[in-house]
Amino acid sequence: MGLQGDEETKMMRRKSSIFRYNSPLVQVTLIGLVCFCCPGMFNALSGMGGGGQVDPTAANNANTALYTTFAVFGILGGGIYNILGPRTTLFAGCSTYVLYAGSFLYYNHYHHQPFALTAGALLGVGAGLLWAGQGAIMTAYPPADRKGTYISLFWTIFNMGGVIGGLIPFILNYHRGATTAAASVNDATYIGFMIFMLVGTLLSLAILHPSRVIRDDSSLCTSIKYSSISVESTEILKLFLNWRMLLLSPAAWASNFVHCYQFNNVNGVLFDLRTRGLTNMCYWTAQMIGSLVIGYIIDFSFKSRRVRGLVSVGIVGLVGTGIWVGGLVNQLKYSRHDLPKRLDFKDNGSEFAGPLVLYFAYGLLDAMFQSTVYWIMGALADDSETLSRYTGFYKGVQSAGAAVAWQIDTHKVPFLAEMIANWSLTTLSYPLLAVLVVLAVEDDNQTDQERTFQGGCSFTSNTFFLI
Incomplete structure (x- = not known):
């Protein structure tokens, strides 16, 4: 009876530990909320096509500046994070999102690009x-x-x-859709984005340093409390010769390269103003569904972790091929010099359904693809110092691809050529990701747990309740 009572006590303590402030669950949830408010709103703004403007030139140029500096500071970001810690790094990063949304509020009135370009470059940092x-x-x-x-x-x-x-512009521009199919969003839309981004900036101060975050097995996420410029500079330079990162690079390049085509030349071209808010909601809802589906497969489909990784890459490859075939069929119906009439969800119901399903599918694929890539990166190491550098490198290469994509669109490259380039780049990455899983992902989960304990130390059960 005593042993049974002890077991029940341990189980209750473990359950309650999940929701403690310094648990991985709470901290991952918090960073999710920060990104909900900042890049989540940025995605909604970009997803409207042209940053909500009739002419996408300003948004394209701002995004080119954004992703150019993002490419540099994405790679440097891991080292900066290791030196400054999460609160300073995240707060500084989030504050630039507010400025970016504000620049389009300014552009709505004055149509001067320099502010948008400067804000885009700062947002990249x-x-x-x-x-x-x-x-x-x-x-x-x-x-x-x-x-x-x-x-x-x-x-x-x-x-x-x-x-x-997506709901914000849908509601605020609802009565403008049918009568002004080609129009810029109103001021209230940008102000709404800015309010959310400001909340996210303040919320970033709630993130704990990784040395204070404790897993349910009593292990620290990391035992290193600080780093130095010399150490981080050396480690970042090594990434360019790291064969794992080289195999990951095509997937990183492709992952955001597709967004310009999808946002500007599918959503921005096919749908009117208010409908783009609705399609945006569907796109990001599809992202949620896609991440949940692939997350389940990655963790629970097979006993072997390596097999789970290979199956996930295979499924994403098959789904992606089918979706891009649908994209090709859709793209053959119009071109940059033969634009279709913009569809409205109320006035063009039968014509609206097919393009909506395609745009939904693009969101589904994006989440499945990027979730799989992040899982593979997470399987390559288990400490935040190394993984901050890996993910920073990933975001840097990803942003370089995006910078090129936005500038390609600015130079009026044919829609079909953009679509085929997107399909080719994502297809190229699938076999390289499979090779990375085979060569670099440990098949025994215990290996990662042992690695964790080498860098940390054991704690009593009371530690579960420390903040």
């Missing part, structure tokens, strides 16, 4: 800092056998920002 920290938290904090679940949790919360962000 901030986004590099934010996403390096986010990647370290999401991939390093969870236990090895539940990383897919935690990635899905983050992705669901984060993309709820895109859903709510």
Whole structure:
């Protein structure tokens, strides 16, 4: 009876430990909420096509500046995060999102690009800092056998920002859709985005240093409390010769390269103003569904972790091929020099359904693809220092691809050429990801747990309740 009571006490303590402030679950949830408010709203703004403007030129140029600086500071972001810690890094990063949304509010009145370009460049710096920290938290904090679940949790919360962000322009521009099919969103839309982004900036101060986050097995996420510029500079340079990162690079490049085409030349071209808010909601809802589906497969489909990784890559490859075939069929119906009439969800019901399903499918694929890539990165190491560098490198290469994509669109490259380039790049990455899983992912989960204890130390059960 005494032994049974002890077991019940341990189980109750373990359950309650999940919701303590310094648990991986709470910290991943918090970074999800931060990204819900900042990049989630940014995604909704970008997803409207042209940043909500009739002419996408200003948004394209701002995004080119954004992703150029993002490419640099994405790579540097991991080192900066390791030196400054999460609160300073994340707060500085989040604050730039507010400025970016404000620049389009300014552009709505004055149509001067320099402010938008400057805000875009500064956002690239901030986004590099934010996403390096986010990647370290999401991939390093969870236990090895539940990383897919935690990635899905983050992705669901984060993309709820895109859903709510799509609802804002849908409601505020509802009565403008049918009569002004080609129009810029109103001021209230940008102000709504800015309010959410400000909340996210303040919420970033609630994130704990990784040395204070304790898993349910009593292990620290990391025992290193600080780093130095020399150490981080050396480690970042090594990434360019790291064969794991080289195999990951095509997937990183492709992952955001597709967004310009999908946002501007599918959503922005096919749908009118108010309908783009609705389709945006569907796109980011699909992201939530896609991350949950692939997260379950990654963590629970097979006993072998390596097999789960290979199956996930295979499923994403098959689904992706089918979706891009549908994209090709859709793209053959119009071109940059033969634009279709913009569809309205109320006035063009039968014509609206097919493009909506395609845009929904693009969101589904994006989440499945990126969740799988993040899981693979998370399986390559188990400490936040290393993973902040890995995810920073990933975001840097990803942003370089995005910078090129936005500038390609600015130079009026044919829609079909953009679509084929997107399909080719994602297809190229699938076999390389499979090779990375085979060569670099440990098949025994215990290996990661042992690695965790080498860098940390054991704690009594009372530690579960410390903050």
